[in-house]
Structure formats: structure tokens, C-alpha cells
Amino acid sequence: MPGGKIAPKAVVGRVSLYLRQLESYQRQGLTTVSSSQLGDPLSIKNAQVRKDLAFFGQFGHAGIGYRIGELIGVLRHIIGVDRDWPLVLVGLGNLGRALLKYRGFRTRGFHIVALFDNDRSKIGANHDGLVVEPIESLGRIVAQHDIRLAILAVPADAAQGVADQLVARGIRGILNFAPVSLLVPPGVNLVGVDLSVQLQNLVYKVQQSQGEVSCAG
Amino acid sequence: MPGGKIAPKAVVGRVSLYLRQLESYQRQGLTTVSSSQLGDPLSIKNAQVRKDLAFFGQFGHAGIGYRIGELIGVLRHIIGVDRDWPLVLVGLGNLGRALLKYRGFRTRGFHIVALFDNDRSKIGANHDGLVVEPIESLGRIVAQHDIRLAILAVPADAAQGVADQLVARGIRGILNFAPVSLLVPPGVNLVGVDLSVQLQNLVYKVQQSQGEVSCAG
DNA sequence: TAGATTGTTAATCGATTAACAATC
């Protein structure tokens, strides 16, 4: 791939979807796909698929398409999921406990290796074989397992404080479920997943596609 | 607002974030914000904020900024969350049960009024005062409560089948947590939340900001 | 070969940004 050149933001948002779709085709027993077969279920045009993939290198075969096994390997390497990632989970409320049990993470190489909570009453509790640690143990455990990623599932008003501690202890990426925008220093990466925001976006779409039909314009 | 004119896709993705930020400022006791104050925490430029809001109408006051209470009201109306939305939850695995208990939905006017599952052994169980119904009761309950929205938290391989049933029973918007791309007819709206995809996007960012530094280019 | 499909170009389209007159 082009030595370190940075992929356009729009491309980055799609490669994981390509990977997911390819894995689905592989489970179905297919061995090759065309750019149309790959893009259609994702509502992405075939030209877009080819351009996105071409950014990273020449993986296709004219007249054939893409070899699924080959492309899965390439994309996994590009994304960085061709290896296991240990991570910590902070916050053991309803959402945190669900994320801990969520099988989708494990099957994709994400392993939660430690749990943390601010709430004194939750510390020491055992969840699926892991004991909830006080936030003070964060530095030791992060160093011990060389952990770079954290899932943040604490209440909104605690999120920034916890994020600061995560950053101070060496965490380089945070998947944030708290409904707030976090401030982190450069070099620390954030992905925010605000479930209410997603649901609101859905409501907006539903409204548009119904009632709000025509009227003027 | 301009009679039914459709907002650019990019704008739609930001209005819920503006609303969330405004509510946060309101809790802090502020009564006005400038476009910079609103955009900065979200890493959105002030010109962008003004342009986004101006799309829907003139809500700002030169020299002052935006009145928070006023703008919250306007945005809630635009998004469609100035009223309550009943919704159904399908799938009572770990994630489904967590979403049911998630307080963030309730506080924003989203009320889960019925639960469904394919799994015979889960039907009849009581969760937080709601009884899990067989999927066959979907039509009756959707009609009864005039429900338009569904949260889909079933395994990947069941998702499309359930989505088809939801659509057939009149659901117009689906928040899909299953890690598959669903196919739905026009007029039905989808928002997909694939937690593993989000985590993979985070890994990609972390890799970029570290190891992959320079090399050529 | 004939048919299919790539990688890439050039054209279009939409989104972002800086700048500033108008306004309070």
C-alpha cells in the first residue's frame, strides 16, 4: 500500500463494512465477488468500492473480481484486526455489563481483560470471571497487558474525568458510550457511540419520509 | 423552515449533536451560546454551525448568539423529538436486555412498550414490567399503540427475517444492532449500529496515529 | 474469442471554510 499515505476519511468509514460483508459471503461459501456484489448490499456504488479498495493497492482481478479470502486478509491487515486486541472496560452499569457479555467483540479478536468502576459498591464484584477493579489500578493493568484501547460506559457526568485518567495511563483509543463529547489530547483517538443520538437520527429520517412530504418548495 | 426542503445529509448527522450540546449547556445554567461555543466541543467550525442552523431558519441574534432554550425547542421540533415515541424492542439477548434498561432512551422521550423474541424459552418472561411476546403478536401491538419505530437486537442470521416482519407490520424505522446490512423497501428507514465495526474503526485510527507513522510518502 | 470486471480518468456534485457586511 502507498507508504503511510492517509486514507480519506470517507474511505475509512467503509472498509470495516466491506470486511463484514466479505466475511458474510465467505460463510456462504463464495470465493470471489465483484465490486457490485460487494457494494450493493451496503448501498455503495461499484465504482466507489473499486476506488476505495484501489486506494490501498491492486487487489482485484480483471474479469474475475476480488478473491474473498485474499481480500479479507488484506483488509484485516489494513484495519489492524489481524491480531488480538486486549481492552479495558470502564463502567459496569447496564450497558457496560451488556458490552462485557457481547459475543461480537470476542469473535473479532477484542478481549476485555479488566473491568473498572468508580462506584465503591461495585468493586470486587465478579462478572464473567473478571473482578471489578478500582480506577486506581488502571495504570498497573494497562502497563501489564500493554493495553491501548478502552470502552467507556460510565454516566455522562463522569465520562470526561475517567477519560482523562485513561489518557494519563497510556490509553490511545476510547470507544465512548457516554452521551457527551470528550476532549482528549492529540494522539488519542475517539469514537463516540451515542445510542440516543442514533435513535434521534432515525426519528428525523422517519419524519422526513412521512408527514413532512411536500408542502411547498 | 423552508417548506419541506430536504436537509443535506451532512447536516442531519450534526443536529442531534447540537441538541445534546445545547442541553448540556442548559444544565450548566447558560442561556445563550455563540456558534463557536456550540461547535468547539464537537470539533465543528463556527461557520459550519451557523450554516447548518441557517438551513432551517434564522434562529441567531447578531451580537448575542443563540438563545439556548429557544434553539433547543426549535431543534427538537425539527428532529421530531418534541413528543414521545413508543417503540418495540425485538431480541432479548444481552444487548437487548441492556437497551431495555438504558435510561438514556426514556429521558429523551423514547418508550419501549413491548418486547419480542423468537426464542420460545424467552417468551412470557417479565423484564422490568414488560412481558416478552411471540413475534406473532407484533401486528396487533404495533397497531394498538401506533408504533413506528423498532430496535432490532437479534443475532445476525435472524435479523433480515425479523426486519421483514417488522416492515410487514407497519414499522417505518429500525435501529439495527445486528452486524448485517439489512434490505428494506423504500419508505422504511434504517440506522445501523454495529459495535464491532465501531471498534474496528477505532483500531484503524489508533494504528494510523502510531506505528504506521511516515515510512515513505 | 466473447464476456466480465478491474483500475483510473475526468466530470460532477456536495461539503467545508474564510471572510465580511449587516446587525444588535
Added chain:
DNA sequence: TAGATTGTTAATCGATTAACAATC
């Protein structure tokens, strides 16, 4: 008034698309 901040313009930037020669 002086200072702050809007709404909007015009310029830039990036993303999408159609089309097609090259390839298997």
C-alpha cells in the same frame, strides 16, 4: 459607540459517479 456575532457569499476542498481502455 465599540465589541461581538450573526447569516451569507464566494472560494476551496474533498467525495462521488460515469465511462472506458486494459485485462483476464
